[in-house]
Amino acid sequence: MESNFGYAGTSAIGVLGLIIVWLVVKYYIKSRMEEQSRQNEARIRTLIKKLRSCNKANHIICNDEKLLGEESILAVFNDMIDHKVEAALCNSKELISLAAELAHLGPWKYHHEKNLFEFDDQFYIIYGTDVAREGSFMTREEYTRNFVHPDDADMVAAEVEKMLMTTERRYITELKHRIIRRDGEVRTVFVRVDVIKDNDGKIQTWYGVNQDITEREIMEAALHNSREMLSLAAELAHIGPWKYHQQVGLFEFDNEFYAILGTDAAREGFFMTSDVYRRNFVHPDDVWIFDKSEVEKLRSVQKRNYSYQFEHRIIRRDGEVRTVAVQGNIIKDADGKIIKWYGAIQDITEQKQAEAALCRQTEKIRRIAYTDVLTGLSNRAHLNEWLEGELEQACCGKSAGGVLFIDLDDLKTVNDTLGHTYGDAIIVEAGKRIEKEVNKAAFVGRIGGDEFVVILPGKRDRQYVAVVADKMINAFCQDIEVCGESFHLSASIGITMYPDDGETAEDILKNADNAMYFAKNSGKNCWKFYDADMQAAAYEKMLLTNSLRRAVENNEFELVYQPQVNIADGVIVGFEALLRWNSPEHGIVSPARFIPLAEQNGLIRAIGTWVLQEACWFARRLADNGWGNIGVAVNVSPKQLCADCFIDSVRDAVHNAGILPNQLEIEITENVMIASLKESISKLEELQSMGIRLALDDFGAGYSSLTYLQQLPVQTLKIDKSFIDMILVAGSKKTIISTIVDMAHLMEMTVVAEGVETEVQLEYLAKSHCDFAQGYLISRPVPEKEALQFLAHR
Incomplete structure (x- = not known):
């Protein structure tokens, strides 16, 4: 058929046609062959009579300007049948490949990094089972053991290794092997595999499709047994063979061809020009494909044996629009003269619909891959x-x-x-x-x-x-x-x-x-x-983080201590240990600046361990000076508490310093509970069982709730400075403090007020029956030596 060089990707015999062939041939091959022979002979002789009675016939069936005889015409049509068979045989392998790709009877994907195949129910149908029984994932070894026929196992393994070892960026291969279904039946599957690797040879995607070809294997064996059977297969598969008569410019079609167009030769005639075919059957939007310049390109190809393929839409006689794939072959002699031009068409409408469905599915997958689920x-x-x-x-x-x-x-x-x-x-x-x-x-x-x-x-x-x-x-x-x-x-x-x-x-x-x-x-x-300053700030943050990594080993950290006093009598009851960093590169760095960095970079655990050890040694020196009843409080980061080794680090710090556990108080904030409330409570209860005192710091600054207070095993509640500042503000807000104190006492907790800076605040706290106070009014945080002096003078 005259055309351009478009690619169709089809072949002469469809898989469906092959299945029909086997079912029909099994029962009707003998009678059908005899009937076909009689029909062909009658049809040819009728045509001879018509041609002899028509002047135009001399131009249609002439060779070297001599009218051909009856035997010559029979030879011409036998040659047509031969070419149908040849086209079918030459393209059966290509058809099987296309059917395996487009049918999607058993798609699968291989996850190379996990050594797992991914199967679904569509795949397992071939194997007589389903996902519910087998699971969606399976290793190569499990697949071989569960399904591959023992005699084919080595071959399958070798093919897999070949795929793994290939250096090609894209490696497409096909193989077939026998399987043993779950019901014990032995079947044959055709496997098409597509492996894509990156520039470094790492597998990016590896997927394929399996198809049960047991019946097709049987049918192919039958087709190869006889030329007549293959000819019958071409007829039953609804392939439309055609031949082009170069001398007279006419296509030759038969009923098999016209069946695709919803008509027959009795209505249309066996011969037709390109213009008539285009006008009667080609979809208007595809008429351009049959442009004469495109035909000339086909004629001018220098190869002696040239094949081409393309697709176009047709409008059947019943008005239905279908898509057909055209395959043509041009054979030339040594002088470049065309001696044969023939081919076949096949209705590929369902295949095109399958391709469109695949495209839609691919787009759907793409949308899923590019879309936030929530x-x-x-x-x-x-x-x-x-x-x-x-x-x-x-x-x-x-x-x-x-x-x-x-x-x-x-x-x-x-x-x-x-x-x-x-x-x-x-x-x-x-x-x-x-x-x-x-x-x-x-x-x-x-x-x-x-x-x-x-x-x-x-x-x-x-x-x-x-x-x-x-x-x-x-x-x-x-x-x-x-x-x-x-x-x-x-x-x-x-x-x-x-x-x-x-x-x-x-x-x-x-x-x-x-x-x-x-x-x-x-x-x-x-x-x-x-702006650029932000980049500079980010760079400075990076430098600060690098310096922070060296701070512990270079002894750049120091602890200062702020005393806590009993509001009723002014007696010192404890100290809170506070961390300070004096960096050689950055000077004195605020904890508000470096603690978040330490938490972000995982350095807080090492720093926290050092703080625990130093605070315990300070408590030891307090005890050595006769103040063993005065405790030392240490703030603990949520990152520290979450660490598996936290309990051990506390136990080691207490043991190495030789102090009583109740000399150490661990202060936590509400955000300590964020990662896992259950796990955090479990660790706090273990600390409490060791004798360590526990305090809830900055109460009221976060999302405070009675739920936390009821569940946490803490003995001390520390009111955040923001509430203490309310005392200096006229109004009812300061009454919140009395409420917090009363609530804590009902829960058998002692209360520490943080950030006390004025006598007015201290007096109000005393009236509210708050237990302890801490703040600049009493003392700023001071180094250990000054803390000991403060304690002695007090």
Whole structure:
């Protein structure tokens, strides 16, 4: 058939046709062959009579300007049948490959890093079982042991090793082997495998499809036994063979060809020009494929044996639109003259539909891979790809824009106190509010936790981006109601402009993240544009972290001690040990600055262990001077308490210093419970059983609740300084202190007031029956020598 060089990827005999062949041939081969022979002979002789009675016949069946005889015409049609068989035989292997790829009878994927196959129910149908029985994952060894026929096991193993050892970037292979189904039946499967590796030879994807070809194997063996059977298969498979008569410019079609077009030769005739075929059957949108210039390209190919393939749509006589695949073969003699031009068409509508379904499934998988499950927004993978694309355009001067890095403030408190159900609902609502405040061209994604990113493409104006950021801040200032509860949250936003603030997506997001932290450190609920100073601050933070790593071994830390007194009589009852760092590079560094760094980088455990040891030795020196009844309190970081070795480190510190356990008091804050309340309580109870005293520090500063107080095995409650400051403010707020004291006493706890700085505060605490006080009114934190002197004078 005249055409261009499009690729179809089909073959002459469909798998469905082969199945029909076997079923029919088994019962009707003999009678069908005889009937076909009679029909062919009658049809040919009828045609001869028509041709002899028509002047045009001289131009149709002439060779060297001589009318062919009856025997010659019979030879021509026998030659047509031969070519049908040849086309079918030449392309049966290609058809099997295509059927295995598109049928998806048993898809699977191999996870190389885990040495596991992944199967589903569609795959297990071939093996007479299902996922419920076998599981979704299976090792190579388990698959071989459970299903592969013992005689084929070595062959399968060798093929797998060959796939593993290949150095090709993409390695596609096929094999077949026997299996033993769960019901004991031996079957044959055809396996198509696709292995893709990266530049370093590491496997990226490895997947394939298995198909039960037992019946096909039997049918192929039958087809090879006789030429007549193969000819019958071509007819029954509804393949439409054709031949082109070069001398007269006519196609020759038969009923098998016309069956695909919803008609027959009696209506259309056995011969047809290209124009008539195109006008009667080709879909109008595909007519261009049959352009004469494209035909000339086919004629001009220099190869002596040339095959081509393409697809086009047809409109059947019943009006149905179908898709056919055309395969043609051109054979030339030594002088380049065409001596044969023949081929076949096949209806591939269902295959095209399968391909479309596969594309839809692939797109669905892509959406899943690029979508955040909780919010339905884009995820980090999609963000990186999208932003990289924007930056590529920006490098060419075709694009620019702003990036907003949004972090919800204090959402962790909600998760820790009410559970992740509430937190997740807030995150979903936050995503909706963000989407509402931007235009449709903006990219909105959630990249993890409570962090969102908004990209505003084409927005070079910083003022416009600032307006959008303001709208975001205002959106979060409105209460969020989820699960029947109302929450007031805020957000901190960092802003970068691309391509000015970074050459890569990683740089842009990193700088936006830095800007967001500056916004958070500026009091939260605000936005900040990134600038070079922020990068300098990030660099300084890195230097500070490096210095912090050397601080312990270089003896750069020091403990100072702040006394605690009994409010009733002024007697010293204990000291709180406080950490100080005097760095050679950075000078005196505030704990508020270096403690968070130590927690972020895992250094807090080593520092905390040193603090415990030094505080215990101070307690020992107190006891040696006759003050064994005075305890030393040590603050413990949540990271320390979570460590498996924490209990041992406390026990070792007490034992090595030779003090009584009740001389040491461990102070914890409410956020110590965040990681795992049950585990934290278990460790605290173990410390209590050792005789260690426990105190809850900064009570009221966090999300305080009676639930914590009732569950925690603490003997001391320390009221946060923010409450003590209320004493100096007129109003009813200061009565909260009396309430806290009364509540603690009812729970048999002693109460320590932190941050006492005035006599007025001390007097009010005394009236409220608070037990102990600590603050500048009594003493600032002092080194050990001064603490001992203070104690002696007191």
